[in-house]
Amino acid sequence: MATQRRRNGKGNGKANPAEDEAVYQAILHALLEGKLKAGAKLAEPPLAEIFGVSRERIRKVLHRLGAERRLEMIPNRGARVPRPTLDDVRSVYEAHRVLEAGVLTQLVRHVDDALIDRLNAHLAEERAAATRGDRAASVRLSGAFHVHLVEALGNAELSRFLADLLSRSSVMVSVYEPATDSICAVDEHGAIVEALRARDVARAIAVSREHFLHVESRLHLDDVVPASEDLTAVFAAEKPKRRRHAVVPAKAGTHNPRE
Amino acid sequence: MATQRRRNGKGNGKANPAEDEAVYQAILHALLEGKLKAGAKLAEPPLAEIFGVSRERIRKVLHRLGAERRLEMIPNRGARVPRPTLDDVRSVYEAHRVLEAGVLTQLVRHVDDALIDRLNAHLAEERAAATRGDRAASVRLSGAFHVHLVEALGNAELSRFLADLLSRSSVMVSVYEPATDSICAVDEHGAIVEALRARDVARAIAVSREHFLHVESRLHLDDVVPASEDLTAVFAAEKPKRRRHAVVPAKAGTHNPRE
DNA sequence: CCTCCAAAAAATGTGCACATTTGCTGCGCA
DNA sequence: TGCGCAGCAAATGTGCACATTTTTTGGAGG
CATH class of the missing domain: 1.10.10.10 (Winged helix-like DNA-binding domain superfamily/Winged helix DNA-binding domain)
Known part of the structure; x- marks a missing residue:
């Protein structure tokens, strides 16, 4: 109707x-x-x-x-x-990195077993998708992990900002096509959770930073699929x-x- | 014409x-x-x-x-x-706090004398305004300090996000009127710069956090000026x-x- | 006196007819 | 051949006339 x-x-x-x-x-x-x-x-x-x-x-x-x-x-x-230029892409990735550093800093003050359990459950999903070779699910879950991190803070402003960054990077990804394989190493996500559980801010941030640089390094500007x-x-x-x-x-x- | x-x-x-x-x-x-x-x-x-x-x-x-x-x-x-509700205000302040934690984390990797000099110059302006009792200038410079911090990273996304937060908080400030006196302690800003100069991330973040909580505590929801x-x-x-x-x-x- | 409802008044939303601007095509001229 | 430039076609921007929805008003009934 x-x-x-x-x-x-x-x-x-x-x-x-x-x-x-x-x-x-x-x-x-x-x-x-x-x-x-x-x-x-x-x-x-x-x-x-x-x-x-x-x-x-x-x-x-x-x-x-x-x-x-x-x-x-x-x-x-x-x-x-x-x-988007390659600098634009780097800018978005850097912003995400910086934001997550702040998020992790704040998060270690509020970690509890429930949060760790939720994150571990998510990691299990990620591993399952990776094992079964489901690329689409892997990409989706990989992004969702970072969303989980901010949403654990329950701050609408921060969540919105991350959503904004993710939507932008998703467009860029389609241009600079990093989809070779193993999009986002689950182990690196696991390391972040582990550092969180240990209340080790410095390590969490270091791992997160390493993780982002890793992802970022996969970008290549040549070979632009025209769509x-x-x-x-x-x-x-x-x-x-x-x-x-x-x-x-x-x-x-x-x-x-x-x- | x-x-x-x-x-x-x-x-x-x-x-x-x-x-x-x-x-x-x-x-x-x-x-x-x-x-x-x-x-x-x-x-x-x-x-x-x-x-x-x-x-x-x-x-x-x-x-x-x-x-x-x-x-x-x-x-x-x-x-x-x-x-905006009081929760909205807190949300914005928290977002700013979290963002600045990330910014400081990234910033200690890039501090140089020139940056410290610029920040100190800004602090001098702030002190001058405070000394001469210029409230308007104090408010403006106080916000500008945090803008300087993000802009030192040269990241457009982060700068935009902060500008967004500041514009929101400025509206809220006019509602929850924190303008009693000594809006933003210059000393706290100075402590942040000092920690930056010493490359002490943990201290910089701690001081920044303290600073924001301090400012936030000045909010009071009653007595809403109707404009x-x-x-x-x-x-x-x-x-x-x-x-x-x-x-x-x-x-x-x-x-x-x-x- | 208060509540509820109908009709009027006001405000918002939308299609349409142009005005203006941009982009392009082809002709003339050096 | 190549460079401009006039004229044309297409696309964007804007005011205006309504349609629709909301809000207010003014009674009538309990």
Whole structure:
């Protein structure tokens, strides 16, 4: 219900906040999945056509993404997918490293058995995923570990900041593709937990730092996978509204459009 | 030239990006200065009238401020100045504390004489302001000290995060008014610099933590200054466009309206 | 006197018609 | 051949006219 309206008659200012959110999530998702080329332009008319909504709707979403620094907005020239430099990537990784140092410092003051148990349970999950060779799960759980650390502090500001950093690094990862193998050594995570359990701040920070530098060293700037150029193909699976005559051929340069 | 147009004729879609920015800055400034009541509603029509711009312009700015979490946007119900709880304040202070712990940890790896000199120069300014009893300068310099610390790392992400925290806390400060006296003990800042010079991470962090707890303890939630209720009065000095029959007395709180 | 409800008033949200700006294409001229 | 530049097509930005929703108002009934 309530999914097939608009463009009837003329005056039609019906409120539909869910639709804004849907378009926003679709574009954000494509961005986070790395389905969009680094310097790609996101023009309003094509997107409006693809999602079957008015241009104003698209425009609002685009500006919101721009305000969140997820898109690069140039006055009178539209929105583009940011093209992060290697320095940008290092900056994000360094920020994460610094943040985690602070988090660990604060965390040793509040460690209890329950926290250690939760972290160990998470490590078990990570090991299981690694053992069974589930790359997707490994990547997800690897990021989740650091999220667990901040969330243990229960501070909304810090959690938000980390989420911001992670979303940015995920985009970069898709550009500088570090996905060779063994994404995030579980042992290093385990060492952090161990240091936490021992209340050893210095060691926890040292291990964490080592861990980040390790991950960071895997980045390589050459060999940039171009991702898809065609917006219609990118959003093919996102909004099965209707009006899908544009082939979506065997191009499929990226991953599978899943489900 | 080009500052006195609009509302002539009818079709008038002229681009004026500077005007967006001006309105944005005006509202943001009022927000940061604490001129707006905590739960105050920012309705579009009055603001449009006050600034002498179209409602769409106001709407865009309001949504942008909402995306930045500086305003609380409720669908179909407009924008309100957020009413931070005491927990919110503590959360921001804790985040700042945790962040600075990480910053200090990273900073001891890069301290050099030049940095220490710069920080000492800043401390001298702080002491001078304190000695001469300049409260405004003291507050400003006190915040600037922590900004100097992060900026010494040269990391844009971290700097942005701190700026975000500071802007939030400045709003809160205006609510929970900690301005009794001796806002930020210069000695505590000096102790941080001293620990940095000695490359003593643990001490630097301990002093910093102590410092933040000290500042935080000054907050009191009762006695909330209501600030102004009337939007026209709040923005009186901000936009001397015209159509301002509301006095605009010797207030002149801000800067010159340029050119 | 208080509560509840209907109708009006005000405020927010949206599509649309342009104005403006950008980008491009092709023609002329050195 | 190459360099500019006029004109055109496409995209972005903006005001405006409504539609929808919220809030206020003014009674009627308990």
